[in-house]
Amino acid sequence: MALAAVDRLADALTGYRAFHATHADLLRRLGRSAESRAAYDAAIALGGNAAETAYLTRRRDQLTRSR
Numbered sequence: 321m322a323l324a325a326v327d328r329l330a331d332a333l334t335g336y337r338a339f340h341a342t343h344a345d346l347l348r349r350l351g352r353s354a355e356s357r358a359a360y361d362a363a364i365a366l367g368g369n370a371a372e373t374a375y376l377t378r379r380r381d382q383l384t385r386s387r
Contacts, residue, residue, distance in 0.1 A: 322346055337366040341376060353383045 323346045326339070333339035344359035360380035364373055 323350065335366065337363050337368050337372070340366065344376075344379070348379070348383065356380075357383050 323343075326343050326346060329339065330343075340359050340363035344356045344363060347353075347356035347359055357380055360376055360383075364376050364380070367373075
């Protein structure tokens with residue numbers, strides 16, 4: 321249900337880092353690792369501060385190790 325709600329916002333929030341990070345987390349929780357990884361990559365590519373980038377990179381890299 322949450323993923324569907326977030327997906328409906330995709331067109332309006334495509335350039336918003338938090339959208340991609342949220343999308344990535346929801347996909348991760350559903351076990352959709354490849355899609356989650358792509359969403360983390362999108363969030364990381366949008367820039368931001370070093371701490372946020374490091375956090376998102378760690379979350380993305382955990383997908384590689386756990387799946």
